[in-house]
Amino acid sequence: MAIDAEKIEQPKSPEKVRDVPADWKANIIAFACHYCAFAAADLAGVMRLSYPSNVKVVRLPCTGKLDQIYLLRAFERGVDGVFAAG
Amino acid sequence: MIIGEQKPFEEIWEMVKGHKQLTVFGCNTCVAVCHQGGNKEAEIMASLLRMRATQEGLEIDIKNGGIERQCEHPFFESAKALLDQSEAVLSLACGIGVQFVAEKYMNTPVYPALNTTFLGDVKQDGFFTEKCQACGDCVLGVTGGVCPVSRCCKRLFNGPCGGSSNGKCEISKDIDCAWQLVVDRLQALGKMDDYEKLVPIKDWSKDRAGGPRSFKLEDF
Incomplete structure (x- = not known):
C-alpha cells in the first residue's frame, strides 16, 4: 500500500565513511543484571579472569530496568556499542 | 482517548x-x-x-x-x-x-x-482501534453499543450493506462488519426488536458540517 511505503525510512547517515585507525578500539558499555550477568562478571574477577579495558560494565537491578533512553544517552556520549546481559 | x-x-x-x-x-x-x-x-x-x-x-x-x-x-x-x-x-x-x-x-x-x-480504545497493549467519530449525536443506545458511524465503513444506520460476508467488511478481512456486531449484540441482549426500528436521517449539523464545535457550561 502507498501509505505503508511512505512510512518506510531508508537508513541513511549524513556522516562520511572514514578509515578506521589501526589502534582504534570500540568503546563498549555493558548493562548487566545484578543477579546473573553482573554476578558472573564478579565471579570472573574472583577467578582473576580479565576482560578488555574498552568494556565498561554498568550494574542494573535487572535488565528489565534497561530503557531506550539509557542506550541513546550512551550513544550520544560517544559509546560505539551497547552490550545488554541478563 | x-x-x-x-x-x-x-x-x-x-x-x-x-x-x-x-x-x-x-x-x-x-x-x-x-x-x-x-x-x-x-x-x-x-x-x-x-x-x-x-x-x-x-x-x-x-x-x-x-x-x-x-x-x-x-x-x-x-x-x-x-x-x-x-x-x-x-x-x-x-x-x-x-x-x-x-x-x-x-x-x-x-x-x-x-x-x-x-479516537479509539486500547484493545490490547500496543493495539488501538477506532471507536468514535465525535459525531455529536450518539446512537449507541439503539445499536447495542456498537457505533455504526465510526465502525461501519459506509456509516450505514439501518442494517448492513451487501458487502458483509462472514461477519467481515468487504473493505478488508481484518475489519469486522459493524452491523454484524450490532446484530450479535442485540441478540445477546434479547433486543432484536431494536433492529427493526428505522433510524431517521441523521442530523449531521451536529458533526463537522456545522463548523468547529464548542461547548460552554453556563455556570462556570
Missing part, C-alpha cells in the same frame, strides 16, 4: 533543523498511552534529534520536557520557564495540544511530531 502516530523522523527533522534552539515537548496523557508522544518519547526524540544534529554538524540546543496535558492551561505552569525560553517547540501532543501551545505562545513556532489519527 486520542490516538496519535509519530511522523517519520525525516519529516520531523526537516521541520526543525533550521532552528538554533528547540524544545521537544511531551504530553503525558492519551499519546503517552499509545507510546508515541509522552514525556518519555519526548526524551527519546530529543536524543535522536541531538545525534542527527551532531551528524550533520549543526549546533542546535535541543532540550526536552513535558506536562500531563497540553490541552489545559493549569498544566503549563510547571513548564513556563522552559517554554518562555524556547525558540521553537516540537510538540508530541495530538493536534489539540499543538494548537493549544501555538495559541499560548504567539511568537514561538510550534511543530507537530505526531499525526493525530483517531
Whole structure:
C-alpha cells in the first residue's frame, strides 16, 4: 500500500565513511543484571579472569530496568556499542 | 482517548533543523498511552534529534520536557520557564495540544511530531482501534453499543450493506462488519426488536458540517 511505503525510512547517515585507525578500539558499555550477568562478571574477577579495558560494565537491578533512553544517552556520549546481559 | 502516530523522523527533522534552539515537548496523557508522544518519547526524540544534529554538524540546543496535558492551561505552569525560553517547540501532543501551545505562545513556532489519527480504545497493549467519530449525536443506545458511524465503513444506520460476508467488511478481512456486531449484540441482549426500528436521517449539523464545535457550561 502507498501509505505503508511512505512510512518506510531508508537508513541513511549524513556522516562520511572514514578509515578506521589501526589502534582504534570500540568503546563498549555493558548493562548487566545484578543477579546473573553482573554476578558472573564478579565471579570472573574472583577467578582473576580479565576482560578488555574498552568494556565498561554498568550494574542494573535487572535488565528489565534497561530503557531506550539509557542506550541513546550512551550513544550520544560517544559509546560505539551497547552490550545488554541478563 | 486520542490516538496519535509519530511522523517519520525525516519529516520531523526537516521541520526543525533550521532552528538554533528547540524544545521537544511531551504530553503525558492519551499519546503517552499509545507510546508515541509522552514525556518519555519526548526524551527519546530529543536524543535522536541531538545525534542527527551532531551528524550533520549543526549546533542546535535541543532540550526536552513535558506536562500531563497540553490541552489545559493549569498544566503549563510547571513548564513556563522552559517554554518562555524556547525558540521553537516540537510538540508530541495530538493536534489539540499543538494548537493549544501555538495559541499560548504567539511568537514561538510550534511543530507537530505526531499525526493525530483517531479516537479509539486500547484493545490490547500496543493495539488501538477506532471507536468514535465525535459525531455529536450518539446512537449507541439503539445499536447495542456498537457505533455504526465510526465502525461501519459506509456509516450505514439501518442494517448492513451487501458487502458483509462472514461477519467481515468487504473493505478488508481484518475489519469486522459493524452491523454484524450490532446484530450479535442485540441478540445477546434479547433486543432484536431494536433492529427493526428505522433510524431517521441523521442530523449531521451536529458533526463537522456545522463548523468547529464548542461547548460552554453556563455556570462556570
